[in-house]
Structure formats: structure tokens, C-alpha cells
Amino acid sequence: MTMLPVSRLLPAALLAVVSTACTSATGSARSAAGVASAVPTPPGIPSLAHTPADVHFMSGMIHHHAQAVLMAGWAPTHGASAELQRLAERIAVAQRDEIALMQTWLRDKGEPVPEAKPGPMKMTMNGMAHEMLMPGMLSDLQLQLLDRARGAEFDRLFLTFMIQHHQGAITMVETLFGSQGAAQDEVVFRFASDVVADQTTEIDRMEKMLAARSDPASSK
Amino acid sequence: MTTPRLHRRPPILLSRAARATVLALVAAACARSAALVSPVPNMSPTPPTPDPRVGLKAGLHDAAEAAWKLRLVSNTPSPQEFAGVTNSDLAFTGPYAIQGNYNGFMVWDISTPRKPSLKKSYLCPASQSDVSIYKHLLFVSGEGLSGRLDCGAQGVRDTVSHDRLRGIRIFDATDIANPKYIANVQTCRGSHTHTVVSDPKDPDNVYIYVSGSAGVRSPNELPGCSALAPGEDPNSALFRIEVIRVPLAHPEQAKIVSSPRIFNDLTAPPRHAEVMDSATRARMANRPPRPGANMRNAGPTQCHDITVYPAIGLAGGACGGYGLLLDISNAANPVRIGAVADSNFSFWHSATFSNDGSKILFTDEWGGGSAPRCRSTDKMEWGADAIFTLVNRQMTFKSYYKMPAAQTSQENCVAHNGSLIPIPGREVMVQGWYQGGISIFDWTDPSKPYEIAYHDRGPVDATKLVSGGSWSVYWYNGYIVSSEIARGLDIFELVPSAHISQNEIDAARTVRFDQLNAQEQPKLVWPASFALARAYLDQLERNNGLAADRIAAARSDLAHAEKLSGAARSEALGALSTRLHGEARSAGDAPRAHTLASAVGDLGKALR
Numbered sequence: 001m002t003m004l005p006v007s008r009l010l011p012a013a014l015l016a017v018v019s020t021a022c023t024s025a026t027g028s029a030r031s032a033a034g035v036a037s038a039v040p041t042p043p044g045i046p047s048l049a050h051t052p053a054d055v056h057f058m059s060g061m062i063h064h065h066a067q068a069v070l071m072a073g074w075a076p077t078h079g080a081s082a083e084l085q086r087l088a089e090r091i092a093v094a095q096r097d098e099i100a101l102m103q104t105w106l107r108d109k110g111e112p113v114p115e116a117k118p119g120p121m122k123m124t125m126n127g128m129a130h131e132m133l134m135p136g137m138l139s140d141l142q143l144q145l146l147d148r149a150r151g152a153e154f155d156r157l158f159l160t161f162m163i164q165h166h167q168g169a170i171t172m173v174e175t176l177f178g179s180q181g182a183a184q185d186e187v188v189f190r191f192a193s194d195v196v197a198d199q200t201t202e203i204d205r206m207e208k209m210l211a212a213r214s215d216p217a218s219s220k
Numbered sequence: 221m222t223t224p225r226l227h228r229r230p231p232i233l234l235s236r237a238a239r240a241t242v243l244a245l246v247a248a249a250c251a252r253s254a255a256l257v258s259p260v261p262n263m264s265p266t267p268p269t270p271d272p273r274v275g276l277k278a279g280l281h282d283a284a285e286a287a288w289k290l291r292l293v294s295n296t297p298s299p300q301e302f303a304g305v306t307n308s309d310l311a312f313t314g315p316y317a318i319q320g321n322y323n324g325f326m327v328w329d330i331s332t333p334r335k336p337s338l339k340k341s342y343l344c345p346a347s348q349s350d351v352s353i354y355k356h357l358l359f360v361s362g363e364g365l366s367g368r369l370d371c372g373a374q375g376v377r378d379t380v381s382h383d384r385l386r387g388i389r390i391f392d393a394t395d396i397a398n399p400k401y402i403a404n405v406q407t408c409r410g411s412h413t414h415t416v417v418s419d420p421k422d423p424d425n426v427y428i429y430v431s432g433s434a435g436v437r438s439p440n441e442l443p444g445c446s447a448l449a450p451g452e453d454p455n456s457a458l459f460r461i462e463v464i465r466v467p468l469a470h471p472e473q474a475k476i477v478s479s480p481r482i483f484n485d486l487t488a489p490p491r492h493a494e495v496m497d498s499a500t501r502a503r504m505a506n507r508p509p510r511p512g513a514n515m516r517n518a519g520p521t522q523c524h525d526i527t528v529y530p531a532i533g534l535a536g537g538a539c540g541g542y543g544l545l546l547d548i549s550n551a552a553n554p555v556r557i558g559a560v561a562d563s564n565f566s567f568w569h570s571a572t573f574s575n576d577g578s579k580i581l582f583t584d585e586w587g588g589g590s591a592p593r594c595r596s597t598d599k600m601e602w603g604a605d606a607i608f609t610l611v612n613r614q615m616t617f618k619s620y621y622k623m624p625a626a627q628t629s630q631e632n633c634v635a636h637n638g639s640l641i642p643i644p645g646r647e648v649m650v651q652g653w654y655q656g657g658i659s660i661f662d663w664t665d666p667s668k669p670y671e672i673a674y675h676d677r678g679p680v681d682a683t684k685l686v687s688g689g690s691w692s693v694y695w696y697n698g699y700i701v702s703s704e705i706a707r708g709l710d711i712f713e714l715v716p717s718a719h720i721s722q723n724e725i726d727a728a729r730t731v732r733f734d735q736l737n738a739q740e741q742p743k744l745v746w747p748a749s750f751a752l753a754r755a756y757l758d759q760l761e762r763n764n765g766l767a768a769d770r771i772a773a774a775r776s777d778l779a780h781a782e783k784l785s786g787a788a789r790s791e792a793l794g795a796l797s798t799r800l801h802g803e804a805r806s807a808g809d810a811p812r813a814h815t816l817a818s819a820v821g822d823l824g825k826a827l828r
Contacts, residue, residue, distance in 0.1 A: 048366055048373075048374075048375045083563070086563060090566060090586075090602065093593075093598070093602075094566075094586070094587060094591070097587060097591040097592060097593075098587075098590075098591070100629075100685065101590055101591070101685065104684050104685060173435070174435065177365065177379075177435050178379055179379070180377060180378065180379055181377035181378075182365075183364075183365050183366075184364075184365060184366040184375040184376070184377065186306065186322055186347055186364065186366075187590075189347060189364045189365060189366070190347065190364075190588065190590065191588075191590060193363075193412075193433070193434045193435075193588075194587070194588030194590065196433065196434070196435070197433045197524070197540070197567060197588065198566065198567055198587075198588065200433070200520075200521065200540065201520065201540045201541040201566070201567055202566075204519055204520070204540065204541055205541055
């Protein structure tokens with residue numbers, strides 16, 4: 001498929017470029033699970049600065065989540081089964097809330113706040129405008145396939161694509177945790193860990209749902 | 221579609237006749253105390269409407285509050301070096317509450333609940349600093365990437381570093397004012413939470429079950445850690461929990477003694493509330509393994525939290541998409557004996573047993589505690605508690621419970637930590653819902669849980685979601701102690717109501733612990749007392765379980781016996797016990813009436 005493997009693109013060069021654009025990497029208030037802005041930094045405790053990798057993760061995940069919300073929103077109108085509609089609704093609610101959390105964090109850090117649009121993330125690399133799809137995101141073709149599907153076929157495609165999408169989110173967390181100095185900020189660490197815990201659990205559930213639907217005996 | 225049983229309003233428990241009696245008694249009691257206490261207490265069994273928790277003004281330390289039958293005794297903000305940093309779980313020893321914080325932990329002297337005093341603040345950053353105490357040893361969890369072995373606050377910026385601590389820190393707290401950091405046990409995935417497990421057959425050691433689903437460390441940082449699937453590497457750190465053994469005489473020798481693979485062969489249990497036609501279910505049951513299915517192990521790779529109940533040899537594990545039942549009769553080697561799943565549950569978070577072990581309650585921390593999951597648009601069965609009966613080690617779903625007041629988008633809210641309140645003869649639990657506040661509910665009837673008291677504040681911030689609220693709230697020796705993420709330490713006491721009588725509160729206060737870690741659930745045992753007998757009488761009156769004239773006679777005889785002393789008192793109580801056993805045979809609630817009779821008998825014997 002056409003998704004770009006961000007984990008291979010991201011390191012070194014990209015980070016170096018992004019870091020020059022990031023002016024607030026130091027000196028931000030000590031942040032812990034989001035309470036930071038309410039209370040000044042206590043004396044004697046150094047702040048743990050966020051890094052470009054944190055910003056890249058939180059920004060990229062907004063686009064990533066926005067696509068999941070878009071896909072989940074189709075379930076009621078595309079003849080999805082009741083079981084799948086329930087799953088889709090849960091994904092939509094969860095990821096919409098998480099988009100708000102990421103936007104709040106970026107705003108608090110004085111970073112650019114992307115709109116919740118499901119497309120590629122716009123970046124500048126070596127002075128060139130550049131667009132990249134986060135790992136696991138559906139290509140335009142995949143999105144069209146899903147949008148055209150109805151009923152049992154929609155269920156099957158949705159599960160297949162959402163598993164791919166969730167696995168991409170886990171890849172993004174692995175990339176984050178593998179980046180120098182990243183996820184020292186507690187909001188980022190906790191959110192990224194929650195993404196892994198929640199989406200691993202959901203992948204397990206979706207694989208079971210998909211298995212129930214891909215049985216030859218169940219096909220029409 | 222299955223219709224879940226949800227309970228936004230408590231049922232009216234009293235029959236009309238009983239209510240009239242109670243109201244008459246209350247009126248009499250109130251008349252007596254009116255000179256001392258005004259206004260007249262509201263003993264209505266129905267909660268105030270509209271719910272005063274809706275629409276509270278925001279503020280960090282000046283938010284508006286709403287409470288029903290729960291009184292805030294004190295709120296003590298965190299000391300300066302911990303202010304603004306997340307407060308986490310609680311453990312208790314003697315007159316002290318130990319409160320975890322992402323910057324370390326605090327020791328509070330709560331012997332004067334109106335005015336807790338800070339005994340020690342220990343700076344040693346780690347998320348999420350889950351705390352437990354066993355005898356003189358204090359254990360603290362570290363999971364995040366920034367925790368340091370040397371307790372430094374500068375974080376760890378290298379992706380592989382020998383300065384990093386992820387696992388369990390061990391302190392000698394013999395002198396609670398000066399805990400000494402004596403050892404660490406590093407684990408491959410760190411410790412999100414942990415559970416102290418004492419084994420009565422093994423008094424020289426204490427065990428710790430380590431839970432946490434964060435990423436696996438590099439083997440270059442901690443030798444032996446492997447993130448490969450168990451099929452590729454039998455030493456995989458995935459799909460297992462860690463058990464640490466701590467020799468009490470030599471805690472520095474603490475080490476991992478087993479890594480039980482409690483998830484092995486975990487097949488999908490029947491999922492409550494699953495929308496699945498019978499043909500699909502039959503196909504699922506007879507399915508041959510999918511090609512390649514063994515490439516990726518299914519199911520959870522870790523637990524979020526485990527509550528052990530050594531008195532019955534069982535543990536409830538909240539693990540990914542499952543609630544597990546574990547046999548812990550061999551503490552070092554827990555074995556899975558049951559599993560449940562639920563379509564309405566997202567992420568199984570923690571467990572609480574009923575005192576008799578016949579029920580288990582699991583919580584769903586949907587959204588990890590950072591999300592506002594109690595808005596009017598959020599379903600009552602999502603991010604809630606699920607209550608199961610536990611009969612012959614089989615768990616059967618009965619109902620959901622969720623704190624019923626709609627919260628704003630600025631308040632993180634979902635089911636979180638709590639404990640039983642030792643009210644005899646009932647299952648009453650106090651639970652934190654983050655910024656949804658504290659909810660106390662009765663789940664004696666597992667199909668009909670209902671709220672009986674609460675406390676809530678407005679959001680920390682009116683304009684955006686700033687994390688706050690009750691991380692955990694536990695009953696400890698007569699008081700309800702809550703760790704408020706953003707606002708410090710809260711201490712509450714119960715106010716008598718139509719749902720909880722003063723006698724029931726007094727009986728609950730007779731249950732005393734030397735130490736408490738809520739995740740190692742203690743068996744509640746009530747010493748003989750007049751309050752205990754009267755608590756049962758109040759319950760029989762409330763549920764019409766015994767004829768009103770028999771209750772009145774028993775109350776009168778109890779009052780008479782209390783005025784006697786020595787052998788005369790024993791004799792009077794013995795006679796009353798015999799009579800009550802006789803009356804119990806024809807009582808509407810015979811088991812409870814017999815329990816009352818036995819409690820009176822025990823009281824008589826205790827005085828002999």
C-alpha cells in the first residue's frame with residue numbers, strides 16, 4: 001500500500017530540522033498529567049522539556065485519529081452490523097476526546113496546533129513543503145473502497161483497515177519511545193502508553209470479529 | 221440488543237409502612253437533637269433533584285462543591301514541591317496515609333482528620349508512584365521513561381540508559397519520617413501498578429505482583445528483556461506478569477521469582493452483551509485455528525492491576541480486554557481459573573471482591589483516566605463498573621454501575637479506584653471517578669446497585685480539560701481518604717441517612733486495620749458490639765425483614781442490657797439471642813435475623 005513508513009523517515013535528519021523550528025523545547029513549565037498550567041513550576045525541580053519527537057507524535061496522531069473518526073462515522077450509514085456500530089462508536093468517541101487532549105497539550109506548549117483533518121501531515125523538510133501520511137493510515141484508494149462498501153463487506157473492510165490503522169498508531173508510539181529524549185513529559189508518556197494499551201486491546205477484539213466474518217461458511 | 225440494567229436513581233428501599241416508622245423515629249431523634257444540631261437532617265432516601273453535581277463552578281482550590289450524605293472533613297493541598305504534579309494512589313500504616321505523586325511520595329499523619337500534618341515528602345520522581353506498605357517496607361512503582369535510580373528530577377534522555385528505573389523501588393520505613401531507599405527490582409516493562417501479596421504459609425517473605433503494559437525495555441538497558449512474541453522467544457516479556465519475592469529480613473535480596481504466563485491459551489470467553497447471532501456463535505465455537513493465528517498471540521499481554529483476596533485464595537486481574545480470576549493459593553505462582561469479557565468494556569482496570577467472595581466488581585478505565593467519559597452523551601454502561609456473581613469460581617454478569625451525574629467536557633471522568641466500606645451485612649463501596657468525584661453505592665443486590673452518597677467539585681479549569689479529581693478513595697479506620705490528583709488530600713466522613721444509619725457507621729468504625737493496601741483486600745471481621753447488633757436491627761427494619769414489634773422489643777432489650785454489667789449483662793444478651801434465633805425462623809429476612817441473633821450472642825460471650 002501507499003502509506004509512508006514514517007519510522008524510517010523520521011530519525012536524525014528530520015529531527016534536526018524540526019528542532020530548529022521548535023523554539024519552546026526548554027523552559028516550559030514542569031508538566032504532569034496536564035495539571036501544569038494551573039500551578040507554577042515548584043522551585044528546585046527542573047522542568048523536563050519536551051522534544052521535537054514529542055511534538056511530531058502529538059501532531060501526527062491528530063491526523064491519524066481524525067481518519068479513524070471519519071471511518072467510524074460511516075458505520076451507521078454503510079449498513080454495518082450492530083456489533084460493528086458499537087465498536088465504531090466507541091472508537092469515534094475515544095479518538096475525538098484524544099484529539100482534544102493532543103490539541104490542548106500542543107497549545108499549552110506554544111506549538112502549532114493542527115486541525116483535526118484526516119489527510120497527510122504537512123511538514124517542511126530541507127525548506128521543501130512535504131506531506132506525509134502517518135503509519136497505518138488508509139490511502140485514498142483504501143478510503144474509497146471502504147466508503148463504497150455496504151453491509152457485511154463494510155464490516156470486513158472496516159475491521160481489516162482499522163486493524164492496520166491501530167497497528168500504525170502502535171508503530172508511532174514505538175518510534176516516539178525510541179527517540180532520544182522523548183516522552184519525558186508525563187502527559188505524552190501517559191497518553192502514548194494509553195494508546196498502546198487501548199488499541200492493542202481493540203486490535204485483539206477486531207481480530208476476533210474479523211475471524212468470525214471471514215469464515216468460508218459465513219460467506220454468501 | 222441487550223438492555224443493560226442501569227441505575228441512575230436509587231430504588232426506594234422502604235415500604236410505605238417502614239418509611240412511616242423510620243420517619244417517626246427520625247422525627248423523634250431529631251426533636252431531641254434539634255437544640256444541638258440544626259437544621260434538621262434530611263433523611264429522605266431519594267437524592268436531591270436536580271442533581272447538584274451538575275453545573276458546578278470551576279476552580280483549582282475554589283471550585284464549587286456538592287455533597288450528599290458525605291462530609292468533607294479536610295482538604296490539604298500538596299506541599300510546594302509536589303503541587304501541580306499528579307497525586308496517585310494511597311497506602312495506610314497506623315495513623316499515616318502514604319500518598320503517591322509523580323514526583324515521589326508523601327507521608328501524612330491523619331490521626332487528626334480535621335488537620336492532617338505532613339510527616340515527610342520524599343522527592344523521587346516516577347510515574348505513577350503507586351504505593352504499598354507491608355510491615356516496615358514501602359514499595360513504589362516506576363513505569364515512565366524519566367524515572368531515575370538516583371531519584372534525580374532531571375529525567376533520562378537517552379533511549380538506553382543505566383540511570384533509568386522502571387520497576388519497584390523498596391524503602392525501609394521503620395522510621396516513617398525518614399524512609400531509607402534500600403533496593404530496586406527492575407522489570408522489563410516497568411510497574412504501572414503493583415499488588416502486595418502476603419502468604420500466611422510463608423511469613424518470612426512478601427510477594428509483589430507487578431502490572432504494567434508499557435513498552436519493553438531494550439536488552440541493552442536491562443539484560444534479558446525481549447519484545448518478541450513468545451512463539452519467537454520463550455523469554456518474551458509479553459504475555460506474562462512478574463512476581464517479586466521480598467525476604468522481610470533481607471529486602472535488598474528482593475528479586476523476580478516467577479513470570480507466570482497467566483494468559484496462555486486464553487480463548488475468547490463468552491462476551492456479555494455481544495450482539496452475535498447464534499449461527500455466528502456456533503461457527504466461532506467450532507472454528508479450526510486460523511492459518512498464521514499462532515504468529516501473533518491473541519489476548520492481553522499484561523494486566524493493568526490485580527486485586528488479591530488471600531482470605532479466599534483468589535485474585536481478580538484486570539487485564540486488557542478481560543477480567544481474569546486467578547487462584548493464588550500458591551502466592552508465587554498464580555494460576556488463571558476463569559475469564560470474562562464484555563462488549564461494553566474497553567480496558568479492564570481493577571477489581572474488588574465482596575467480603576464473602578460471592579461477588580466481584582470490575583472497573584473499566586475507558587480512556588485511561590485522561591478523558592471526559594461522564595458527559596450526558598456518554599453511555600452509562602461505558603467506562604463503568606461491571607458486577608458479577610462468583611459461584612463455584614464461575615463469574616456471571618449481573619449489572620453495570622456508573623456515577624450518575626453528568627459531568628462537563630473539562631472533567632476527566634471514568635471508573636477508578638475504591639474500596640469496601642465495612643458496613644456489616646451489606647456490600648457498600650466508595651469509589652473515585654476522577655473529576656466525577658466520589659460515589660458511594662450499595663451493590664448488595666448485584667443486579668441493582670444504587671448510589672447512596674457522593675461528593676463532587678467543579679472542573680479544575682473552566683476552559684479546558686486539566687487533569688484532576690479522585691485518583692483513589694479508600695475507607696480506613698473510620699474515615700474516607702481520597703487522593704485528589706490536583707488538589708491534595710481529602711478526608712471525608714459518612715453522614716447518617718435513610719440508606720446508612722448511625723449504627724451502621726458505628727459498626728463500620730469498629731473494623732480497624734494496622735495497615736491497608738486496597739489491592740490486597742482484607743477480610744472484614746466485625747468485633748462484637750452493641751453497634752453491630754443495632755446495625756443489623758436497622759437493616760431488618762429497613763427491609764421489613766423482621767416484624768416491627770419484634771424489632772422494637774429487641775431494641776428495648778439491647779438498651780436494657782447495655783445498662784447492666786458483668787454476668788447480668790451476659791445473661792440478658794444470651795436470653796435475647798436465644799429469643800431472636802427463635803423469631804428468625806419466621807422472619808421475612810431469616811438469614812439476617814439469625815445473623816443479628818448470633819451477633820447478640822457473641823456480644824454476650826465477649827463480656828463473659
